[in-house]
Amino acid sequence: MGLIGKISAAILVLIFFLSIFSFLLVPYDPNAIDLDSLKEPPSPRHILGTDNKGRDILARILYGGKISVGVSVLAALMSMTIGMAIGLISGYAGGKTDTTLMAVVDLILSFPAFLLAIGISLVLGEGIYTVMIALSAVGWASFARLIRGHVLSLKESAFIEAARALGCSHARVVLVHLLPQCIPLALVMAGLKAGGYILTEAGLSFLGLGAQPPTATWGSMISTSRVFINSAPWMVFFPGIMIALTTISFNLLGDSLKDMYDIRSEKEVG
Amino acid sequence: MIPLLMGITFITFSLTKALPGDPVFSIVGERSNPEIIEKIRKEIGADKGSLRQYAGYVTLLLQGELGRSYYTNRKVVEDIGQKFPNTFLLACAAMTIATPIGVLLGFIAALNKGRAADKIITTLSVSGISMPVFWSGLLLMLFFSLRLKILPPSGTGGLQYLVMPAITLSLPALATLIRITRITVLDTMDMQYVRTARAKGMTETAINSIHIMKNALIPIITVIGLEFGSYLNGAVLTETIFGWDGIGRYAMEGIVKRDYPVIMGSLLIGTIAFVLMNLIVDIIYHYADPRVRVHGTDR
Numbered sequence: 001m002g003l004i005g006k007i008s009a010a011i012l013v014l015i016f017f018l019s020i021f022s023f024l025l026v027p028y029d030p031n032a033i034d035l036d037s038l039k040e041p042p043s044p045r046h047i048l049g050t051d052n053k054g055r056d057i058l059a060r061i062l063y064g065g066k067i068s069v070g071v072s073v074l075a076a077l078m079s080m081t082i083g084m085a086i087g088l089i090s091g092y093a094g095g096k097t098d099t100t101l102m103a104v105v106d107l108i109l110s111f112p113a114f115l116l117a118i119g120i121s122l123v124l125g126e127g128i129y130t131v132m133i134a135l136s137a138v139g140w141a142s143f144a145r146l147i148r149g150h151v152l153s154l155k156e157s158a159f160i161e162a163a164r165a166l167g168c169s170h171a172r173v174v175l176v177h178l179l180p181q182c183i184p185l186a187l188v189m190a191g192l193k194a195g196g197y198i199l200t201e202a203g204l205s206f207l208g209l210g211a212q213p214p215t216a217t218w219g220s221m222i223s224t225s226r227v228f229i230n231s232a233p234w235m236v237f238f239p240g241i242m243i244a245l246t247t248i249s250f251n252l253l254g255d256s257l258k259d260m261y262d263i264r265s266e267k268e269v270g
Numbered sequence: 271m272i273p274l275l276m277g278i279t280f281i282t283f284s285l286t287k288a289l290p291g292d293p294v295f296s297i298v299g300e301r302s303n304p305e306i307i308e309k310i311r312k313e314i315g316a317d318k319g320s321l322r323q324y325a326g327y328v329t330l331l332l333q334g335e336l337g338r339s340y341y342t343n344r345k346v347v348e349d350i351g352q353k354f355p356n357t358f359l360l361a362c363a364a365m366t367i368a369t370p371i372g373v374l375l376g377f378i379a380a381l382n383k384g385r386a387a388d389k390i391i392t393t394l395s396v397s398g399i400s401m402p403v404f405w406s407g408l409l410l411m412l413f414f415s416l417r418l419k420i421l422p423p424s425g426t427g428g429l430q431y432l433v434m435p436a437i438t439l440s441l442p443a444l445a446t447l448i449r450i451t452r453i454t455v456l457d458t459m460d461m462q463y464v465r466t467a468r469a470k471g472m473t474e475t476a477i478n479s480i481h482i483m484k485n486a487l488i489p490i491i492t493v494i495g496l497e498f499g500s501y502l503n504g505a506v507l508t509e510t511i512f513g514w515d516g517i518g519r520y521a522m523e524g525i526v527k528r529d530y531p532v533i534m535g536s537l538l539i540g541t542i543a544f545v546l547m548n549l550i551v552d553i554i555y556h557y558a559d560p561r562v563r564v565h566g567t568d569r
Contacts, residue, residue, distance in 0.1 A: 107277040112500050112544045115537050116281075118525065122533065123288040195400065202402050203507055207525060222405055226511070229408055230416045240405030247400035255396075 005256025008249040015065060015246055022062030030055060030063040031214045039232040049234040051225060057235065061242055064216035068205075069246060071128055071217075072197035075135035076190040082136065083143020084179075084186050090144065091151025092174050102148070108141040117200060121209040128211045131204050135197050146189060147182050154181055188257045195250030202243050218243045271549065278541050283327050286534045336538070337531035339524075346535035350517060354539075356426060357516035360509070361501035363436035368443040369494060375444075376451025381478070383456060391448060398445025404507040407438035411511070424513030435512040439505050443497040450493045454486040461485075488558050492551055499547025502540065 018025065028046075034054030042049040048057040090101040108116070120134040154160060155178075163177050198218075204210045205219030213220070218239040225235035330337070336346040379391040414434060415423035425431050458464060459482060467477050509518035517536050524532030 103273075103277075107274065107281070110274055110278065110545050110548070111281070111541050114506065115521075115540050118506070118521075119282070119285045119533070119537055122525065122528075122530075123285055199400070199402050203404070206402075206404050206507060207510075207522065209525070219402070222402070222408070226408060229412050233412055236405070236408050236412070240402060240409070243405065244397065244401045248396055251396055251400055 002256050002259070004252050005260070008253040008256070011245065011249045012253065015069060015242075015249075019062050019065035019069060022059065022066070026056060026059040026062060028056035028059040030059040030216055032056075039228065039235070041232075042234055048238045049232070051221075051235050052228055052232070057221075057238055060216040060221060061218070061238055064218050064221060064239070065242065065246075067128055067211055067215065068198060068201055068218045068243070071132050071201050072135070072194045075132045075139065075197050075201075076194040078132065078136035079139035079193060080143055080186050080190045082140040083145075084147050084182060086140065086144040087147025088151055088174055088178060088182065091148040092155060092170070092178065098148070101144070105141045105144050108138065109145070111138070113138050114200060114203060117204060118207070118209065121204055126209050126212055128215075128217075131201055131210050134204070135200060139193055139197070142193075143186060143189060147186060150182055150185055151178055154178060188254055191250055191257055192254035195247040195254065198243060198247045198250065271545075274545060275542070278545070279328060279331060279538070280324075282534055282538045282541070283324050285537075286327075286530060287323070289530050331538075336535035339532050340529050341527060346531050349520060349532070350535060350539050353515060353517050353520050356514060357502065357505075357509070357518065360432065360435055360439060360505065360514060360516055361498055363432050364439035364443065364501060365494060365498055367436055368440040368447055368497070372444045372447025373451050373490060376448040377455055377478075377483075379448065379452045380455035380459070388452075392452070395445045395448040395452075398441045398448075401441065402507075403438055403442065403505070404511055406441055407434070407508055407511045410434050410438060424511070426513070426515040431512075431514070435505075435508050435514050438512070439501060439508045443493075443501075446493055446497065447490065450489050451486060454489045455482055458482045458485045488555060491554055491558060495547055495551035495554065499544045499551075502543040502547060 022030075032055060034050070037046070037050050037054045039052055040046055040050040040054075046056050046058070048061065051057055051060070086101055086105070090098045090105075116138050117134040120137055121130050124130040124133060160173060160177060163173050168177070201210060201217070202219030202222070205217045206223040208220075208223065210220060211217045213224070221239040222236055225232065225239075229236050334347055336350070338345055339349070375391050375394075379388045382388045411423050411434060414421045421430055421434055464477060464481050467481050472480075505516070506518040506522050508514070509516045510522045513519065517540065521533055521536035521540075523529070524536065
């Protein structure tokens, strides 16, 4: 992995740990209202300042990170699992199964993703689980498409033929021989997707469809601080920095994993 | 195309059906007179069975009817028709900003591969994809409207209103265009015919403009088309922040008030615009790239 990939991975790990151990790091409750310190600019006491209800922004960012990053990563893993299952079945089975499943995939991909996620969130009602389901319900399709393509190219290779000739059942061929070959590819895509999901989750929270107040997420923090942009710009500034930083790290990590994977597969071929 | 549209209407209808809450209550309040509730229920067709409702839904769609807003009682299709030109204008403005800058920067990055210029441009591109539009929009607003006071913070109207939402909306497309241009130009540079051209003694400028640019154009057109298609379904977040009176803000107002006909109408129109744009891209692709055409007729 290149230097950029390593730095991105390090930043992500740091964000994870800071979010998980936030209660040790900041002496403030993220939801504690303090009417004596409303909209205070960053100071030694409140490193990133306070919001319109006197809540410590650093505490809210760290607690919010748990939700924003957690939801995105889990949704990426869920999309990956569903997409991989469908892609494996579709590619291996071929024929009518393949045609039907790919028609569904095309249908989902023909929707503008953000609008469809909004629609699903509205149906399921607001909340973080809803966001997770909406992201996965939309996101699995691209995984399925990718994995199916990969399976189609693997299906004709000698080791699969050999496995069949040795008497492996279809289930064994798919689970033992094909699945492991698809995991690196799927993980790379999951990394790239997680970056996109951070943005989508923030967008949905911004529209009020994500976690409900007083729970902090990065998107909802920006949403509620919109009206205070002139009097307390730090309220808008810091959560956005976190979203951008996390998404950039996921994207760069995904890119460098992709490069690494390509190099390896080239070596295998040559 | 037709099966796809049927699939889309089926999904939008299922979503409409599955939406929580009773829309009738949201019009009259839960403690209203039962007779009034019943009357409204009949008016909006909530008392019929699912299948009849779907049949009714498709028939209405074919007649160009998207229902009426629960709140204003105005026809959704008329509202959307009124707001679409604004969304279209914004989408055009954003692409006008993104295309030349994105292609130029992508080209510069590719020609300087591995050097400082490439690294800076690539970093800018990744940042552009990774910034939430509502955040970059708010920062622009803070800087240009509230601090420098040279642009109005929100509203719909002339150029001074258009500038900031257009810039905000152009950022992700700009970033994607940089990326795609850089990759295609790099791929094309390795091609035999580019080496041949160089061996023939063509100048670098001629090679760049005639051979590389022409071939890199196709993926670039694809990206422009796809991004434009996604803008047409109303940039919900950007339009909301800048109070731009387009389909996106219309949908957002629907979401806040749980005005389902408004939301579903915007969703459907946005999706159809998106699908049509993809189709147009496919057609352009077909005519722009002789290789696609040859493969098509060979088969």
